[in-house]
Every structure is written in C-alpha cells, then in structure tokens.
Amino acid sequence: MGLTLYSAWRATAPYRVRIGLQLKGLSYDYVPIDLIKGEQREPAYKAVNPQGLTPALDLGDGGVLTQSVAILEWLEETRPDPPILPEDPLDRQMVRTMALIIACDIHPLNNTRVGRALHKLGVSKEDNLAWVQRWIADGFDTLEPLVATYGKGFAFGETPSIADCCLIPQVYSANRYELDLAPWPAIRAVNAQALAHPAFQAAHPKQQPDAVLI
Amino acid sequence: MGLTLYSAWRATAPYRVRIGLQLKGLSYDYVPIDLIKGEQREPAYKAVNPQGLTPALDLGDGGVLTQSVAILEWLEETRPDPPILPEDPLDRQMVRTMALIIACDIHPLNNTRVGRALHKLGVSKEDNLAWVQRWIADGFDTLEPLVATYGKGFAFGETPSIADCCLIPQVYSANRYELDLAPWPAIRAVNAQALAHPAFQAAHPKQQPDAVLI
Numbered sequence: 001m002g003l004t005l006y007s008a009w010r011a012t013a014p015y016r017v018r019i020g021l022q023l024k025g026l027s028y029d030y031v032p033i034d035l036i037k038g039e040q041r042e043p044a045y046k047a048v049n050p051q052g053l054t055p056a057l058d059l060g061d062g063g064v065l066t067q068s069v070a071i072l073e074w075l076e077e078t079r080p081d082p083p084i085l086p087e088d089p090l091d092r093q094m095v096r097t098m099a100l101i102i103a104c105d106i107h108p109l110n111n112t113r114v115g116r117a118l119h120k121l122g123v124s125k126e127d128n129l130a131w132v133q134r135w136i137a138d139g140f141d142t143l144e145p146l147v148a149t150y151g152k153g154f155a156f157g158e159t160p161s162i163a164d165c166c167l168i169p170q171v172y173s174a175n176r177y178e179l180d181l182a183p184w185p186a187i188r189a190v191n192a193q194a195l196a197h198p199a200f201q202a203a204h205p206k207q208q209p210d211a212v213l214i
Numbered sequence: 215m216g217l218t219l220y221s222a223w224r225a226t227a228p229y230r231v232r233i234g235l236q237l238k239g240l241s242y243d244y245v246p247i248d249l250i251k252g253e254q255r256e257p258a259y260k261a262v263n264p265q266g267l268t269p270a271l272d273l274g275d276g277g278v279l280t281q282s283v284a285i286l287e288w289l290e291e292t293r294p295d296p297p298i299l300p301e302d303p304l305d306r307q308m309v310r311t312m313a314l315i316i317a318c319d320i321h322p323l324n325n326t327r328v329g330r331a332l333h334k335l336g337v338s339k340e341d342n343l344a345w346v347q348r349w350i351a352d353g354f355d356t357l358e359p360l361v362a363t364y365g366k367g368f369a370f371g372e373t374p375s376i377a378d379c380c381l382i383p384q385v386y387s388a389n390r391y392e393l394d395l396a397p398w399p400a401i402r403a404v405n406a407q408a409l410a411h412p413a414f415q416a417a418h419p420k421q422q423p424d425a426v427l428i
Binding site: 050051053063065066067069070071073074077078089090092093096097099100101103104105107108109114117118121122123127131134142145 | 264265267277279280281283284285287288291292303304306307310311313314315317318319321322323328331332335336337341345348356359
C-alpha cells in the first residue's frame with residue numbers, strides 16, 4: 001500500500017505533512033499541484049480533495065486524508081515511533097497549542113485563496129503584504145515565549161514534534177514574505193536547528209520536484 | 215481544584231469548549247470577557263492569555279490552557295468518559311478533519327480581530343458581511359457531504375464528538391450572520407438534534423451569564 005502526497009512546494013500545509021512523513025521514515029509518491037495555475041480548483045484535483053486545498057494524502061486503499069494537522073495526529077496514532085507528541089497530557093496540550101496558533105491563527109489568514117479575496121476587495125499589493133506580515137508577527141509574538149520556555153533545541157523539548165512540523169514551514173513563509181525575524185530569537189534558534197535535521201531537509205520546499213528556483 | 219473558563223457568550227471558540235466541558239460533565243466557573251469593549255486586549259486578561267483571544271481554561275493549579283481544539287483533545291485524554299473521539303484512527307482522523315475545516319478554514323477568517331482589520335483597510339460593512347458568509351459557505355460545502363456520509367444523528371456517528379463541539383457554534387455564527395442554511399440539510403439536521411441535547415443546551419450562548427438578549 002503506497003502513500004501519495006498531493007503537495008505544492010511552497011505551501012505551508014503540505015510542507016507540514018512532508019516533515020511528518022519524513023520524521024516517521026515513510027516513503028511516498030509526490031504529485032505536485034500548481035497553485036498559481038489554479039490546479040487545486042480543477043476537476044482532476046477536486047476528485048481527490050473536493051475542498052480544493054492542499055495537502056491530500058492518498059493511502060492507496062481508497063482512503064484520502066485531508067487537513068494537515070489531522071494527518072499529523074493520524075500519523076502519530078498509526079506510526080507511534082518515533083513520537084511527534086510527548087506523553088504527558090499537559091505537554092501534549094502545549095505542543096498542540098503551538099501547532100494551532102500557527103494552523104488556526106496565522107496560516108488561514110494568509111493562504112492563496114485569501115490573498116485573491118483581498119485583491120478582489122480592492123486591497124493593494126502593499127496592504128496585502130502588510131496583512132500577511134501582521135498575522136505572522138502576531139502569532140510569533142505569542143509563540144516566542146512558549147518556545148523560549150518549553151523548547152530545548154526544538155519547539156517543545158529536545159526532539160521534533162507536531163509543533164515543529166507547523167513552525168518551520170511558517171518561518172519559511174515569513175522569509176518568503178520578507179518579515180524580519182529579529183524579534184523572535186527563540187523561534188530563529190529552533191528553525192536553525194531544524195534545518196540541519198535530515199527529515200526537515202528532505203521536506204524543504206527547494207527539495208521538491210515542483211520547486212521553481214531562481 | 216476548580217476549573218475557570220474565560221469566555222464570551224457569542225464567540226464560537228469558547229462555545230466549543232463549553233460544549234466539551236458539558237459533555238464531560240465538568241463544572242466550571244465562568245468569567246465573561248467583553249469582546250466589544252475590547253477586554254480581551256486589556257492587561258487583566260492578557261495576564262491570563264497573552265494572545266488576547268478567548269477561550270482560556272484556568273485549571274486552578276497555575277496552569278492555563280488555550281486554543282479550543284487543543285483543550286478538547288486534552289479533555290478527551292484526561293476525562294475519557296464519555297468519549298468525544300471515536301476509537302479507530304481513520305474515524306478519529308475524520309472527526310478531526312471536520313473540526314479543523316471549521317477551526318482552520320472558516321472561523322479564523324471571521325473573528326473579531328479580522329473584522330477590525332478589514333474595516334481598517336476600507337472594506338465596507340456589506341463586503342465584510344459577504345466575506346464572513348463566503349468562508350462559512352465554502353466550509354459548509356465541504357462539510358455537508360462528510361456529515362451526510364458519516365453522521366448518524368451527530369456529525370460523526372450517533373454520539374457527540376469534537377466535530378459537533380465545533381460545528382454547532384459555527385451554525386450559530388452562520389445564523390448570526392444571516393446565512394441561509396438551505397443548501398446544507400445534513401448540517402441542519404445535526405444542528406437540530408444537538409440543540410435538543412442537554413450539554414449543548416447548557417453551553418448555548420443565550421444561557422451564558424454575559425448573554426445580551428434583545
């Protein structure tokens with residue numbers, strides 16, 4: 001039974017799942033979806049994920065999983081080794097809180113469809129960039145003291161967790177949108193350590209077959 | 215050790231947690247945060263939750279939990295009876311997918327701070343209402359076939375789950391923003407059944423001490 005990931009190289013939600021798959025040592029086929037061309041809204045992809053969002057993880061047995069954070073929880077429950085959640089319920093709650101600050105309070109405000117909707121409302125390119133930067137900054141302001149308190153190399157403790165699966169793609173997005181990361185040293189330190197980890201390296205946008213490098 | 219919930223009567227995220235607490239049969243003190251007055255951004259509340267968002271659940275032992283979906287997962291792990299997640303990993307994945315379609319793809323685009331940000335960008339009241347309705351409609355379009363397939367009274371199966379904790383508040387919000395629910399009969403049926411359930415009744419906005427009824 002082979003796994004197939006429908007992904008887009010720069011999008012943060014599929015990037016989260018790539019990290020999770022790599023951390024669990026799972027191999028998968030990669031199907032690129034071109035978000036600029038709008039392939040996510042075409043019938044071929046909507047047959048896979050009717051919502052028209054990436055990622056989708058095809059299990060090869062008829063099942064297709066969506067929602068990146070739910071996929072990470074499923075990975076943890078079905079392939080528990082190595083763990084990407086700690087054992088203690090309060091620790092798990094903190095890891096999930098970090099992940100959801102990103103997955104609920106930052107990323108949904110900044111994805112492709114929202115940018116298009118703002119453009120249609122007459123919001124300028126400059127205001128759109130400021131919008132993206134504002135929500136990332138707000139979220140990172142909340143995350144920074146949590147990472148500084150609970151991180152010991154990674155966002156929570158000494159090993160990668162679901163929090164890092166979400167944080168490292170969000171830092172990549174912050175760089176893409178030219179946000180100066182100076183105010184968040186704890187986040188920067190975790191990002192530097194993660195980028196040296198083989199699983200995070202294999203999952204990096206620039207390593208994907210659909211990467212456009214200039 | 216008493217629980218204290220920082221809540222706002224109409225806001226959907228604390229409403230989710232109220233449902234979870236009621237389903238688990240837990241009593242809690244209720245502290246209202248007036249989102250219209252901006253109490254969530256004042257120092258008194260930021261000392262509880264530095265992010266300035268509701269809900270926050272004070273455990274009475276120094277710990278404070280935030281992020282509604284993470285709190286629901288914590289409730290399930292620490293008070294497993296009655297369950298609000300099914301047992302099978304694929305079933306759990308589906309419940310979490312339903313919950314996150316709401317918690318990631320609908321609600322973050324429509325909360326108070328986003329409305330304020332759109333207003334500052336010069337977006338009119340009418341366009342703002344259309345914006346809110348559009349994201350709810352998009353999300354409900356995705357949810358409807360899932361609820362029709364997996365629901366048997368509640369959103370997934372015959373008993374309330376984390377999916378219902380998120381869905382019922384989102385339906386309440388849809389009504390508040392005058393969205394016609396005709397296109398989504400499966401969601402309407404689940405909502406009707408849930409509103410007859412004692413836990414959902416106790417958690418309803420109109421039952422909260424800070425409710426403003428006109």
